[in-house]
Amino acid sequence: MRLLILAAATAATVVLLQGSGAGAARTDPLDIWKPIKNLSDPYVREIAEFAVEKHNEKSQTKLVLNKVVKGERLALKKTADLFGTTYRLVVEVKDGADLKSYDTVVWDRKPVRILLLFKALKANV
16 A cells, blocks of 8 residues: 555656746646745755765765755645655755755655655756
């Protein structure tokens, strides 16, 4: 049953991400991405650190989170406990002496967290 819920939540997130590309006008009445007002919130930072850590494990890199530049979350208040929350963050990381920006998406429902996207941004945000 847990696997079914996780699969449904992941599929819904992917569909919503495809319809809301970066910079696209958001006119869809089902657009439920909400901006994160406090980017320095410890929980938001924990999500960002998780994304960088998982990327490092997969890519054999040593990126270090510098800060969260921008963030949105996708959650329906009544179903967040059941389906989790998806976080879309732009993070700034240190790669040695260089600063780089990445677009990340993390699905979170305690005790499970999954990195769905970690993509380099061409220009700094």
